Amino acid sequence: MSVASVGEIFWVLGIIAWYFIRRPYERRAKRVRVVSHRRSPSEIAGLAAALLGLAIIPGFYVASGMPEAADYPARPWAVAVGAMIFFAAMWVFRRTHKELGRNWSVTLEIRDQHELVCGGPYVLVRHPMYTSFLLMGLGQAFLLSNWVAGLSGLIGFAVLFLLRVDEEERMMLEIFGSRYRSYMERTKRIIPYLY
Template identity: 70%
Template sequence: MTVSAAGAGQIIWVLGVVAWYVIRYPFARRAKRLRVVQDQRSKIETIGLAAALLGLAVVPGIYVATGIPRMADYPAHAWAVGVGTILYVAAMWIFRRTHKELGKNWSITLEIREKHQLVCSGPYALIRHPMYTSFLLMGLGQAFLLSNWVVGLAGLLGFAILYFLRVDREERMMLQYFGPEYRAYMDRTKRIIPYLY
């Protein structure tokens, strides 16, 4: 039995989402054990997280399970599935590295935990927000893997909403907590794309 390019793209997308969950789960469990010393959660952040969840998981999940919305389908190509696979693998590699580097400092929301340290190693040596980089790569990978205009753009839109609602607030929180140390870190790094932005 041969799998079509569209079917292969969907299978790889599902495997990517499973990998995302497997990577995140142990860190989420450990994070609950540490005391939060500063919390800047807000409705705006909740909207950003919900948009990312919808665009990178719910909308494509519905599409993979049901084919809806079929009217936005376009022909799938093996080269696009190949590009999407490379992007998704890169996203998962960066996602895993960010969690490993952050360790106990990781949080899904804007929080500072007890004994929080500024992490400047691994991917953080080049960019301040490599987790957002992984989400951007996931959104791009999704656009290549799932041959549907609505679903492809949903991932990028979900990422963009999260990024633009959250990154400035996150950097203000880090400046407030780490002061000149974080300012110096900002001066020598880019936000999400090494050497560019």
């Protein structure tokens, strides 16, 4: 088995883990009433970009090997680093879902009896779900030895983050006011102690 194939297998296992982590929360979320939402064309575009970059493009590459012209030699060290980063992404992803519980949603929504979550990974960053997507994109770049498929995750994440995070923070300020402003002052956005 080639090094590139091992990287692809790790990527597929990571995506399967992603699905199994998210699925129960998706099902539970449908049972909690939404009291307000901020769905917009830019949010939908951001979610589509993330799906395209973190799942569709790399999935197409893993299934078909295209675009083959963008391949480069896979290195064992890169696959090992990518697997560790992807594992860290799934750990943060799961902890974030667990902390959010009934507050979780795919789109920008406020649920019935919504609470400001400040525990778990939220102690260090305001948006650990984005942190997990950033880590997924980085892991993907190391696991898939193809310039297009490997980097598409980081691009998809960047589009989602840039189109959505400001609106999400405005919504939280409107709902939680000074409590959220105080929380913003003591935490970074997605990278602990840096940004």
